[in-house]
Amino acid sequence: MAASIPKRRRAAFAFTVLLVVANLFVLNWIARDHFARLDVTSTKAFTLHPATIDLLEGLDDLVTVRAFVSERAFRDQPQYATWPRMLRDLLEEFVAAGRGQVRLEVKDPTDDPDVAREARTAGVREVQLQGRDDQSAVVFKAYAGLVLSYGGRPDEVLPFVFPVEQLEYGLALSMSRLVRKRTVTIGFNSLREAPKGLALRYAGAAGMDENDIDRNWRLIRQALERQFDIEKVPMDREVPAHVDLLVVHNVSGMDEKAQFYLDQYLMSGGKLLVLADGTQENAQLKALTARNNVPDALFAHYGFEIARNIVFDRQAYQPDPRLPPRYWFPKLLSRYFDPESSLLNGIDEFHLMLPSSIRLNPPEGVEAVVLAKTTPSAWSQEGFFDVRRDMTPPENLDEYGQFDMVGLLEGEFTSYFANRALPEGVETSSRGPTREEFEKAGFEVEDADDGADEERDDEPDEPSPSGGGGTGGGTQIAPMFVQARSPATKIVVIGNTRFLAEGAPQQFPGNLLFLWALVDRLTTGSSLTDIRNRSLAPPSIRADLTPGARAAVRYGGMLGVPALVLLLGLGSVVWRRARRGA
Amino acid sequence: MSHVLTVAGKEFHCYFKTPVGSIFLFFFLLLCGLFFFFVPDYFSLGEASLRRFFDLLPWVYLFFAPAVAMKMWAEERKIGTIETLLTRPVADHRIVLGKFLASFGLLVVALALTAPIPLLVAFTAASPVDVGPVLTGYLGAALLGAVYIAISLFASALTESQIVAFILGLVLCFFFFVIGLPDVVGIFPRALAEFLTDLSLGGHFANIQRGVVDTRDLLYYATMLTVFLLLNVLAVRRRA
Numbered sequence: 001m002a003a004s005i006p007k008r009r010r011a012a013f014a015f016t017v018l019l020v021v022a023n024l025f026v027l028n029w030i031a032r033d034h035f036a037r038l039d040v041t042s043t044k045a046f047t048l049h050p051a052t053i054d055l056l057e058g059l060d061d062l063v064t065v066r067a068f069v070s071e072r073a074f075r076d077q078p079q080y081a082t083w084p085r086m087l088r089d090l091l092e093e094f095v096a097a098g099r100g101q102v103r104l105e106v107k108d109p110t111d112d113p114d115v116a117r118e119a120r121t122a123g124v125r126e127v128q129l130q131g132r133d134d135q136s137a138v139v140f141k142a143y144a145g146l147v148l149s150y151g152g153r154p155d156e157v158l159p160f161v162f163p164v165e166q167l168e169y170g171l172a173l174s175m176s177r178l179v180r181k182r183t184v185t186i187g188f189n190s191l192r193e194a195p196k197g198l199a200l201r202y203a204g205a206a207g208m209d210e211n212d213i214d215r216n217w218r219l220i221r222q223a224l225e226r227q228f229d230i231e232k233v234p235m236d237r238e239v240p241a242h243v244d245l246l247v248v249h250n251v252s253g254m255d256e257k258a259q260f261y262l263d264q265y266l267m268s269g270g271k272l273l274v275l276a277d278g279t280q281e282n283a284q285l286k287a288l289t290a291r292n293n294v295p296d297a298l299f300a301h302y303g304f305e306i307a308r309n310i311v312f313d314r315q316a317y318q319p320d321p322r323l324p325p326r327y328w329f330p331k332l333l334s335r336y337f338d339p340e341s342s343l344l345n346g347i348d349e350f351h352l353m354l355p356s357s358i359r360l361n362p363p364e365g366v367e368a369v370v371l372a373k374t375t376p377s378a379w380s381q382e383g384f385f386d387v388r389r390d391m392t393p394p395e396n397l398d399e400y401g402q403f404d405m406v407g408l409l410e411g412e413f414t415s416y417f418a419n420r421a422l423p424e425g426v427e428t429s430s431r432g433p434t435r436e437e438f439e440k441a442g443f444e445v446e447d448a449d450d451g452a453d454e455e456r457d458d459e460p461d462e463p464s465p466s467g468g469g470g471t472g473g474g475t476q477i478a479p480m481f482v483q484a485r486s487p488a489t490k491i492v493v494i495g496n497t498r499f500l501a502e503g504a505p506q507q508f509p510g511n512l513l514f515l516w517a518l519v520d521r522l523t524t525g526s527s528l529t530d531i532r533n534r535s536l537a538p539p540s541i542r543a544d545l546t547p548g549a550r551a552a553v554r555y556g557g558m559l560g561v562p563a564l565v566l567l568l569g570l571g572s573v574v575w576r577r578a579r580r581g582a
Numbered sequence: 583m584s585h586v587l588t589v590a591g592k593e594f595h596c597y598f599k600t601p602v603g604s605i606f607l608f609f610f611l612l613l614c615g616l617f618f619f620f621v622p623d624y625f626s627l628g629e630a631s632l633r634r635f636f637d638l639l640p641w642v643y644l645f646f647a648p649a650v651a652m653k654m655w656a657e658e659r660k661i662g663t664i665e666t667l668l669t670r671p672v673a674d675h676r677i678v679l680g681k682f683l684a685s686f687g688l689l690v691v692a693l694a695l696t697a698p699i700p701l702l703v704a705f706t707a708a709s710p711v712d713v714g715p716v717l718t719g720y721l722g723a724a725l726l727g728a729v730y731i732a733i734s735l736f737a738s739a740l741t742e743s744q745i746v747a748f749i750l751g752l753v754l755c756f757f758f759f760v761i762g763l764p765d766v767v768g769i770f771p772r773a774l775a776e777f778l779t780d781l782s783l784g785g786h787f788a789n790i791q792r793g794v795v796d797t798r799d800l801l802y803y804a805t806m807l808t809v810f811l812l813l814n815v816l817a818v819r820r821r822a
Contacts, residue, residue: 010819035797037796041794541625553619561695561696569603576599
């Protein structure tokens with residue numbers, strides 16, 4: 001009988017329980033440092049990205065990571081309490097993947113003046129953060145910086161590494177910068193004369209002025225400078241050979257000479273990112289009109305065209321979800337991106353502002369792909385456009401359609417100037433390779449003299465780039481310096497610059513990320529941006545669900561199964577009673 | 583093992599002899615659906631994710647687990663069948679395990695009946711829902727529920743009143759869930775805060791529900807389960 005269980009047996013059992021519990025606690029204690037983790041998310045969101053692992057496995061010398069973290073200060077604040085653990089977990093993943101080439105030193109400067117001094121000397125500063133103490137907000141100071149040392153190179157410093165979600169990217173970026181053997185250079189065809197269209201101000205966007213645009217460009221530059229060397233490339237001379245990608249975002253200043261240098265940069269294998277609006281601001285009318293200074297012939301030769309329209313979309317930027325969008329700036333969504341291309345991988349969405357559509361018509365030897373389209377609920381307007389007027393979407397359904405907004409042209413391009421007279425003032429003396437060197441490298445070099453004659457004979461009606469009917473006013477260049485065909489290269493074209501100049505990076509972080517990913521993948525083919533692009537965000541909700549479908553989901557989800565369970569339960573009781581009665 | 587299954591089968595069957603089991607399931611599913619789809623409105627949040635569902639499960643469990651387990655020992659004690667039960671040629675720990683499996687079985691049925699929720703989320707999602715975290719979320723929910731049941735069974739073994747057992751179970755589950763929440767550990771000194779975080783049910787559940795299966799979390803749940811089932815046996819012996 002249980003009641004007769006002797007006291008000694010009960011005591012022995014209690015002692016056994018105590019021993020088991022103690023053993024389990026010890027086991028848990030040991031497991032804190034010896035554990036295995038399995039990340040089952042499809043994006044491996046909580047695992048080091050393959051690009052990070054590649055980088056770490058490729059280290060040929062020891063990288064020392066010194067982490068200065070005020071662990072106690074963070075742990076004392078409820079909302080930051082898990083940060084030190086997440087940071088340490090991630091850093092330990094780096095050490096494990098580094099196969100002995102990454103050494104980690106974690107130091108807490110809080111109570112150690114020497115460590116605090118070491119942190120400050122290295123460039124890590126104490127940062128003021130806002131926490132909470134019972135009911136009130138408190139300010140506390142903490143260190144959370146990393147210093148990376150590699151060989152004899154200058155240290156890379158991440159002065160403040162939180163939030164941890166972005167740490168892997170930041171750390172991988174710093175490490176790649178520290179160990180890289182060659183710098184990637186991005187040229188902007190102009191930086192100081194960045195476009196200062198103020199379409200948004202005319203449209204009534206509060207606070208938008210030239211200072212905002214300057215600040216936007218500065219932020220974009222600073223963001224890109226974290227990974228690349230940025231260089232202003234004046235278009236009145238040849239594009240330096242070390243420029244890996246030329247961002248052409250100011251087409252209004254492109255005269256024939258600039259077009260020639262652009263062309264020859266492309267012919268030498270350089271990559272182009274062309275941003276161009278098909279409309280321009282009219283300051284007097286405070287309106288947009290068709291842009292008249294786009295080098296259409298040059299662009300058409302390469303296989304694309306910037307339409308003189310403005311594209312709007314019902315799927316639009318909506319600052320206040322309670323109000324309908326006012327500007328209908330198209331929101332480009334990943335489901336309308338080309339699924340085959342990796343250039344926009346990981347980008348969920350970005351916004352274009354008063355953009356123009358593009359048309360792709362690739363020449364022979366070049367392949368064209370539309371990378372991003374609007375949704376099918378977009379429409380366009382051509383001609384004079386008063387941006388101050390409130391927009392209303394068209395009522396006629398026939399006016400809606402999808403527009404191509406971002407395109408990729410890839411292949412071997414032919415020179416626009418191969419068969420044309422060259423612009424006046426083109427400098428030839430500085431061009432490096434000789435005709436023999438070009439030919440030896442497998443490039444086709446044509447005689448500009450002959451070509452110019454042929455072109456005049458064959459295509460008498462096409463205006464020459466000099467605008468003067470062929471050779472008029474043009475200076476002949478020594479034939480050997482015109483490179484007529486490019487090796488395989490790429491052009492990405494977007495019918496919009498305003499999304500960068502006037503779309504504040506803080507307000508539209510997707511835009512900056514979009515530019516960054518494009519630049520990264522076009523130049524290095526690297527997937528470092530994939531780390532940053534790895535989304536921890538869940539999918540959004542389908543926009544095409546009708547109110548009825550939404551109600552069905554809500555009420556069905558809440559009541560469907562419970563009602564069924566209740567009915568079955570009651571049915572079962574009734575059935576039992578009926579059986580008992582029978 | 584057959585004794586365990588016999589006890590488990592008998593106890594599980596008891597839930598459905600009367601409408602009690604169906605009523606438990608009804609309220610569990612209704613609360614899950616209500617809080618997931620209506621409070622706040624699922625569509626107003628704009629994200630097709632089950633994270634919120636798994637966030638609210640521990641709170642719904644707080645009522646469900648003690649309710650399911652409260653009668654297990656308290657009723658036996660109140661109507662005096664505990665003497666008969668414990669004098670049968672079945673070891674005490676087998677009876678405890680059998681009762682645990684019966685209650686846990688009901689919880690698993692309840693969890694399984696929430697399957698339409700992920701399906702509806704997948705239906706409303708603009709892009710495919712990540713299946714991995716959903717599966718680990720359910721694994722974590724089952725483990726967390728198992729510990730809640732073990733705690734509630736222990737509470738039931740301490741009293742002969744079902745109401746007291748329910749309240750005691752709720753308080754104990756609540757305590758072990760909240761002690762590791764950031765807002766709670768913030769008020770303790772560092773060493774204690776770290777210990778409480780490791781001891782808390784909530785912290786370990788957060789890790790597993792986001793899609794990371796960590797041996798530390800699995801070991802923790804196994805430990806908590808073992809400890810409370812052993813305490814249950816101890817309590818039954820002591821009070822018998």
